[in-house]
Amino acid sequence: MQEAIAFTPQIDASGITQWLWLIPALPILASGIISVLKQPRRKLASNLAIGSLGISLLIAITAFAHVLSGWSHGYAVREVVNFSWIQVGTQPVELGWVLDPLSAVMLVMVTFVGLLIFIYSTGYMEQDENYTRFFCFLALFAGAMLGVVIANSILLLFMCWELVGLTSYLLIGFWYQRPSAAAAARKAFITTRVGDIFFLLGIVWLFAQTGTLLFYDHGAGSLEQLALGGLLIHHSHWGLTAAGAIGLLIFAGAAGKSGQLPLHVWLPDAMEGPTPVSALIHAATMVAAGVYLVARVYPLMSAGAIAHGEAPGTTPALMVITWVGASTAVFAALIAIAQNDIKRILAYSTVSQLGYMMAGLGVGGVAVGMFHLITHAFFKALLFMGAGSVIHGAHEEQDVRRMGGLRKYMPWTFYTYAAGMLALCGFPLVFSGFWSKDAIIEAASHWRTARTPYFMLLFGALLTAFYMTRQVSYVFFGEYRGHGHAHESPRVMTAPLAILALFAVLLGALGTPAWPWFKNFLEDHPAAFAWKFEPGFGGLLLTSSVIVGLGLGLGWWLYGNRSPRAEEPDALQKAVPPLWNVLANRLYVDELYGATVIAFYYWWAKVADWIDRDIWGDMVATIALLFKGWAQLNRFLDAKMVDGAFDKGCEEIYNGGGILARVQNGRGQIYLRLLAVAVVILAAILIWSGRQ
Amino acid sequence: MGFVFYLISAFAVGGALAAVLLKNLVHAALALTIAFFGLALLFLRLDAQFAGFAQILVYVGAVAILVVFAILLTRGSEIPKEGVFSKGWIAGLAISAAVFAVLAWAVLQAAPWLPNEAATPALTVNDIGNALMSRYVLPLEIIAVLLTAALLGAVIVAMHEKEKTNQ
Amino acid sequence: MIVTPLAAYLIVAALIFAIGLAGALVRRNAILVLIGIELMLNAANLNLIAFWRYGPHPELLTGMMFAIFSIAVAAAEAAVGLGLVISIYRHAKTTDLELMNRMKG
Numbered sequence: 016m017q018e019a020i021a022f023t024p025q026i027d028a029s030g031i032t033q034w035l036w037l038i039p040a041l042p043i044l045a046s047g048i049i050s051v052l053k054q055p056r057r058k059l060a061s062n063l064a065i066g067s068l069g070i071s072l073l074i075a076i077t078a079f080a081h082v083l084s085g086w087s088h089g090y091a092v093r094e095v096v097n098f099s100w101i102q103v104g105t106q107p108v109e110l111g112w113v114l115d116p117l118s119a120v121m122l123v124m125v126t127f128v129g130l131l132i133f134i135y136s137t138g139y140m141e142q143d144e145n146y147t148r149f150f151c152f153l154a155l156f157a158g159a160m161l162g163v164v165i166a167n168s169i170l171l172l173f174m175c176w177e178l179v180g181l182t183s184y185l186l187i188g189f190w191y192q193r194p195s196a197a198a199a200a201r202k203a204f205i206t207t208r209v210g211d212i213f214f215l216l217g218i219v220w221l222f223a224q225t226g227t228l229l230f231y232d233h234g235a236g237s238l239e240q241l242a243l244g245g246l247l248i249h250h251s252h253w254g255l256t257a258a259g260a261i262g263l264l265i266f267a268g269a270a271g272k273s274g275q276l277p278l279h280v281w282l283p284d285a286m287e288g289p290t291p292v293s294a295l296i297h298a299a300t301m302v303a304a305g306v307y308l309v310a311r312v313y314p315l316m317s318a319g320a321i322a323h324g325e326a327p328g329t330t331p332a333l334m335v336i337t338w339v340g341a342s343t344a345v346f347a348a349l350i351a352i353a354q355n356d357i358k359r360i361l362a363y364s365t366v367s368q369l370g371y372m373m374a375g376l377g378v379g380g381v382a383v384g385m386f387h388l389i390t391h392a393f394f395k396a397l398l399f400m401g402a403g404s405v406i407h408g409a410h411e412e413q414d415v416r417r418m419g420g421l422r423k424y425m426p427w428t429f430y431t432y433a434a435g436m437l438a439l440c441g442f443p444l445v446f447s448g449f450w451s452k453d454a455i456i457e458a459a460s461h462w463r464t465a466r467t468p469y470f471m472l473l474f475g476a477l478l479t480a481f482y483m484t485r486q487v488s489y490v491f492f493g494e495y496r497g498h499g500h501a502h503e504s505p506r507v508m509t510a511p512l513a514i515l516a517l518f519a520v521l522l523g524a525l526g527t528p529a530w531p532w533f534k535n536f537l538e539d540h541p542a543a544f545a546w547k548f549e550p551g552f553g554g555l556l557l558t559s560s561v562i563v564g565l566g567l568g569l570g571w572w573l574y575g576n577r578s579p580r581a582e583e584p585d586a587l588q589k590a591v592p593p594l595w596n597v598l599a600n601r602l603y604v605d606e607l608y609g610a611t612v613i614a615f616y617y618w619w620a621k622v623a624d625w626i627d628r629d630i631w632g633d634m635v636a637t638i639a640l641l642f643k644g645w646a647q648l649n650r651f652l653d654a655k656m657v658d659g660a661f662d663k664g665c666e667e668i669y670n671g672g673g674i675l676a677r678v679q680n681g682r683g684q685i686y687l688r689l690l691a692v693a694v695v696i697l698a699a700i701l702i703w704s705g706r707q
Numbered sequence: 708m709g710f711v712f713y714l715i716s717a718f719a720v721g722g723a724l725a726a727v728l729l730k731n732l733v734h735a736a737l738a739l740t741i742a743f744f745g746l747a748l749l750f751l752r753l754d755a756q757f758a759g760f761a762q763i764l765v766y767v768g769a770v771a772i773l774v775v776f777a778i779l780l781t782r783g784s785e786i787p788k789e790g791v792f793s794k795g796w797i798a799g800l801a802i803s804a805a806v807f808a809v810l811a812w813a814v815l816q817a818a819p820w821l822p823n824e825a826a827t828p829a830l831t832v833n834d835i836g837n838a839l840m841s842r843y844v845l846p847l848e849i850i851a852v853l854l855t856a857a858l859l860g861a862v863i864v865a866m867h868e869k870e871k872t873n874q
Numbered sequence: 875m876i877v878t879p880l881a882a883y884l885i886v887a888a889l890i891f892a893i894g895l896a897g898a899l900v901r902r903n904a905i906l907v908l909i910g911i912e913l914m915l916n917a918a919n920l921n922l923i924a925f926w927r928y929g930p931h932p933e934l935l936t937g938m939m940f941a942i943f944s945i946a947v948a949a950a951e952a953a954v955g956l957g958l959v960i961s962i963y964r965h966a967k968t969t970d971l972e973l974m975n976r977m978k979g
Contacts, residue, residue, distance in 0.1 A: 681975030684793055684907070688899050691802045695809050702813050716886045723890050723913050727897030732905065739909055742890075746916050753883070753927045758919075758941050765945050770912060770952045777905050777956040781963040791902050793972055799899030807892035811885055818881045821928070828932035838935045846939070850946050857950030865957035867964075 031074070031081045032094040032114045035165055038074050038122060039175070041067040043158035049151040060147040064154040065133045071161065072126035075119070082119040095167050095231050109228050113167035117381065121164045121307055124389050128299045128396050129157050131511040135400050136291040138507035139407065143289075149189060153295070156182035160300045164307065168228045169218050169237070172308070176214070176272070179304060180207050183296050187288040199284035206281040210271015217264030221315075224249065224257055230311070243318040255331055262316040262332030266309060266339075273305030274366045275373060276343045280605055282366050286358040290403030293358055297365055298395035306372045306388050309336065310381045317380075334464055337377030341459075341468040341475075343370030346602065348478035352485065353598035357402050357415050360486050364439065365395060367475060371455055374468060379458025387451040390522050394438040394448055397515035401432035404504040404512065405490060415489040422491040424501040429491050431512040436487055438519040440480040440567065443560040447523030452476065457555050473562055480566025488574040715752065719745025730791050732778045740771045754827050757835050883924035891917035904959045904969045908952065915948045 045067035049060045097111030133153065140146050159182055162175030181204075188200030222228055225242040227235060236242065249257035269275075274282040282302070286293055296302070309316065316332045344367045351363035368391050376384030408425050409418050422429035438448035456476070459469040495501060503509070597603070678685075722742030729735040743766040750759035793799070839847055877885075894913030897906060919941045926937020963969050 682793075682971065683974070684799070684899055684971055685795075688799055688802055691806060691895060691899065695802070695805045698809050698813070702809070702816070706816060712882065720886065720889055720893070723893040726909055726913065727893055727901065727906070732903060735906060735909065739912070742913065743916065746890075746920060749883070749886070749920060750923055753923050755923045755927065755938055755941070758923055758938055758945075761942055761945055762916075762919075765949050766912075766916070770949055773952055773956050774905060774909060774912075777908075777959055780960055781905065781969050791906075792900055793902045796900040800896055802899060803892045803896035806895055807888055810888035810891065814881050814884045814888065815877075818878055821878055821880045822930060823878050823880055823928055824930065824932070828927070830933065830935065830938075835935065835938070838939065843939050846943055850943055854946065854950050857954050861953045861957035864954065865960050 031078045032096055032112075034074060035078060035096070035112050035114055038071045038078075038126070038165065039158045039161035041071050041158070042154045042161065046151050046154035046158060049147060049154060052147055054144070054147050057146040060150045061133070061137045064150040064157075065130065065137075067154060068126060068130045068133055068157055071157075072123075072130055075122040075126045078114055079119040079123045082114065082116055086116065093231060095229075097167060097229055097232055108170065109168055109232075110171040111167035111229055111232075112165040112171075113231055114165070117307075117310060117385065118164050120385065120389065122161065124392055125157070125160055125164060125300050128392055128515075129160075129295060131514060132291050132295045132299075132396060132400065133157075135294070135403075135508055135511045136289075138505050139291050139403055140289065145189070149186075149289070152182055152185045152189070153291075156186060156296065156301075160304065163304050167230050167232075167236075169221065169230065170228045172311075173214065173218055176268075176304065176308075177211070179301055180204060180211070180272070183207075183285070183292075183301050186292040186296060187285045189288055189292065193287065196287040199281070199287040203281040203285050206278050207271040210268045210278055213264045214268025214271075217261045217268065220257070220264065221261050224261070238312065238314045243314060246315070247318055256318075258315055258318045259330055259332045262312065262330070263335060265312055265315075266332065266336055269305035269308045269373075270339065271305070272308075273302050273369045273373065274343075275305075275339050275370065276346060279343065279347065279366045280608060283359050283362040283601070286356070286362050290358070290399060290406060293362070294396045294399035294403070297362060298399050299392035302365060302369055303372075303388050303392060306369065306376065306384060309373065309376050310385055313376070313381050329464060333377045335377075337374050337459075337462070337464075337468055340370045340373030340375070340377060341471040343367065344374060344475040345370075345471050345478070348475045348482065350598055350601050351482045352478065353595055355415055356413050357405065357418070357486065357490065358399070358413060360415070360482060361395070361398055361402060364398075364479065364483070367479065368395065368439070371452060371472065371475070374472060375455035375458065378462045378468065379455060383454045383458050387455055390438070390447040390451040390519070393515050393522060394435040394446075394519040397431060397435035397512060397519055398439065400508070400512055400515070401428055401435060404428045404508050405432075407504050407508070408501050410501075415486060417496050418490045419493040420491070420495040421501055424495070425503045427503060427509040428512065431509070431516040432491070433487065434516040434519050436483045440483050441476055441559065441563050443556070443563065445520060445523070447519055447521070449559075449563075450523040453556065453559055456559055460555060473558070476559060476562050477566045480563050481570045484567050484570025485574045488571065712752065715745055715748045719749060721745075733775065736771060736774045736778055739774065740767055743767045743771060757832055878928075880924055880928040884921060887917045887920040887924065889917075890914075890920070902970055902972055904962070904971055904974075905956070907971065908955050908959065911955075912948065912952060915944065919944050 042064070045063040049063055052060055093113065093115040095111055095113045097109055099107040100110045101108050133150075136149065136153065140149050143149065156179065159175045159178035163172055163179060166172035166175060184200045184204040187203050188197050190196045191200075221237055224246055225237040227237050227242070229236045230238045232239070243258065246258040246261070247256050255263070271278045282297060285297055288296075316336070317330055347363045347366035347370065351360050351367065354360045354363060368387070372384045372387050372391070375387050404425065405418065405421060405428060406413055408421065408428065412418060434446070438446035441449040441452040443449050456469065456472050459472050460466075462468060600606070678689075719742050722738050722740075722745055725738035726735050726742055729738060743762065747759045747762040747767070750756075750762055891914050894910045894917060897910030897913065899910075901907060901910070922937045922941045922944065926932055926935075926941070929937065959969060962974070966974060968974075
């Protein structure tokens with residue numbers, strides 16, 4: 016066990032950390048500019064998006080290099096820039112970003128994979144008329160995801176989290192004229208929202224308990240010693256400490272976004288979106304956000320164990336995470352066997368692999384889970400983009416039973432797809448997936464609490480190999496059963512595939528036990544070549560290799576070079592019909608939800624409508640009637656009485672004036688007479704007053 | 708008050724009455740002349756010889772003639788059909804009576820306090836001339852201007868207008 | 875009721891004044907209105923002279939002068955007034971005051 020090196024105190028404002036905010040800001044800015052562009056300006060839109068993400072990539076690489084150099088010189092880098100956003104009463108609302116190994120690695124992955132997918136999209140969405148809108152949403156999503164990655168304030172993280180959810184809704188429902196797409200987008204949003212409610216509760220609790228929104232803040236942050244100590248003292252229900260309870264709430268949010276067991280239902284339906292969206296969001300980034308979140312708040316989750324000097328994986332929060340992750344892994348893999356849509360198989364595969372990641376976090380810590388996340392991002396994106404290429408080449412056909420023999424027509428796609436598939440299955444030694452999945456299985460085997468997750472994960476690996484072989488046989492081997500002529504995709508689509516395939520292989524080198532570079536990097540141990548061979552390790556390698564071989568063999572035996580037509584039943588279906596039906600119906604989870612939650616929801620909506628329409632509506636109508644009557648009365652009073660009186664008065668004055676005007680008759684003698692009368696009167700007055 | 712006073716007064720008042728009441732305008736103008744004469748005699752009785760003769764010269768000699776000329780120029784000698792008195796003449800009469808009543812009452816009320824110098828002022832025309840040229844020279848000049856203006860004004864007012872062609 | 879000489883003259887003047895006023899108010903013809911006005915002016919002159927004769931300081935000639943100027947002014951006024959009447963007669967073809975009500979308001 017190597018010593019953890021002391022942290023340098025968190026220095027704000029080193030050169031690159033000051034500029035870290037540009038990484039999410041540039042894509043968001045590009046998105047804003049694209050949103051006001053007219054539709055025909057396609058090239059400009061995609062260039063803006065790609066350019067902004069490219070610059071973000073460069074900055075991310077610089078930041079990564081900075082962290083790397085610090086690490087190689089023996090000190091850990093964790094730099095923060097915090098600022099106060101607004102003041103609510105006496106409480107400032109603080110936001111900030113952090114640069115440490117975890118965020119640096121994630122930044123590079125997201126920007127790199129994102130950039131490749133952007134470039135791929137220019138080819139894939141060529142024919143689509145909403146090209147500009149697509150890139151606007153894509154850029155916004157990238158910016159939001161990067162915001163989640165660098166956030167140092169849990170509030171900022173939540174804001175970007177919600178923005179990620181929004182943009183995924185927009186992108187899943189991109190072809191909104193299709194009712195299925197619109198429904199899928201709604202489903203995604205609502206399901207993740209359920210998780211987000213718990214997340215928000217966790218945020219509020221954390222803030223109330225620790226008094227700060229920031230993760231790292233020179234010792235005063237919520238993930239630092241002082242706050243964690245305070246959290247451990249408080250106890251809540253079921254014997255959990257506050258730390259554990261908050262951890263579970265936050266995990267609930269992560270479970271929604273990462274499609275863990277009860278909230279996984281949105282992910283397969285999200286395949287309604289365009290394939291680049293599936294690649295970006297549902298392979299590499301958004302679903303990984305949940306895993307990243309757990310990794311980010313890992314000190315919180317593992318606080319109880321570390322304080323008591325035990326191994327990290329034994330806190331209640333992490334136990335729950337492990338069980339949920341393992342269950343999801345097996346569950347989704349089972350369903351994937353019986354699916355016929357090329358993307359849906361990959362979607363369930365993603366759910367399964369996310370389960371692996373969560374389980375890895377639970378049993379083995381941040382490095383184990385994150386390593387699988389990084390490798391999975393690359394080969395899953397590769398697989399999705401390969402699937403997109405296949406769909407494109409087979410003229411928008413998505414049913415695997417109508418494809419086949421495509422390795423002759425689409426060689427580049429086939430080779431890269433095969434590389435990704437083998438990485439996913441965990442083919443021994445060469446491919447990165449082997450090392451990352453193995454790390455998880457190894458950590459599970461050492462888990463003190465229970466051995467069952469270990470077996471579940473092994474079983475899951477078997478299933479993974481099985482269904483991937485099934486898929487590849489259906490698509491690339493046998494005869495072509497589709498319509499039209501299949502053709503290879505253009506260079507702009509196959510080049511990213513090749514680059515990703517390369518990484519699918521090379522990344523494995525980062526995590527081999529011989530050189531546990533990744534693990535040391537993330538956990539701030541010094542870099543070292545350590546031919547660390549623990550006793551059971553060789554046996555474990557062997558076991559997983561055998562499992563993978565078994566799965567591949569079984570798949571090939573059942574599906575091999577045969578090409579069943581779409582109408583014929585599947586080979587497995589012929590073998591075990593009841594099992595097949597259950598699996599094909601996705602273990603009836605959606606139906607369960609439909610019967611319970613959704614039915615309740617519809618009933619409630621009806622009740623609310625009745626209350627609103629009949630009760631409130633009638634009240635409003637009555638009040639309106641009252642007012643109308645009152646207004647009529649007022650009008651009567653005003654018109655008849657006030658106006659009438661006034662008019663009458665004016666009439667009288669008018670008539671009086673008419674009478675008085677008769678004096679002015681134009682006859683001078685009359686005027687004279689009046690004069691004389693006046694004189695008489697005046698004289699009389701004067702004389703009368705003068706006589707004493 | 709002597710008998711002469713009453714005689715002259717009757718003369719004047721009678722002439723005035725006739726001037727106002729007669730239907731024929733020319734007769735009325737002539738009656739006016741008689742009234743003027745009576746007044747001139749009253750002036751003489753009051754030892755205002757200059758005023759008396761001025762009255763005769765101006766009023767009788769000019770104004771009365773003027774009135775006659777005007778009557779003749781405006782066909783006033785014809786008697787109008789509706790009569791010579793305006794509508795509501797009773798009101799006018801009543802008002803005049805009221806005026807007279809007030810004035811008489813005022814005079815009679817104040818009679819004990821009125822001054823009553825019996826001595827005749829010994830004044831000659833020479834004195835009047837001197838006064839005109841010294842003390843009253845300004846009013847004199849103004850009167851001259853006024854008369855000139857009146858002359859010009861009367862001529863202009865009564866002149867025949869040039870025939871204007873209609874546009 | 876004592877009637878001093880001055881009072882007698884004043885009453886005569888008042889009488890002539892009232893008669894002149896009656897003429898101005900009652901007669902229809904415009905020229906007769908002017909005649910009435912002349913009578914009124916004369917009555918005022920009589921008043922002035924009477925007061926001059928019986929008042930203090932007759933040697934100042936105030937009353938006499940006043941009356942003389944009054945005569946002059948009255949003459950001028952009669953001339954202009956009668957010129958006006960003639961002008962109106964030319965325009966309206968009548969001197970009947972009852973018919974001249976163009977200023978009727």
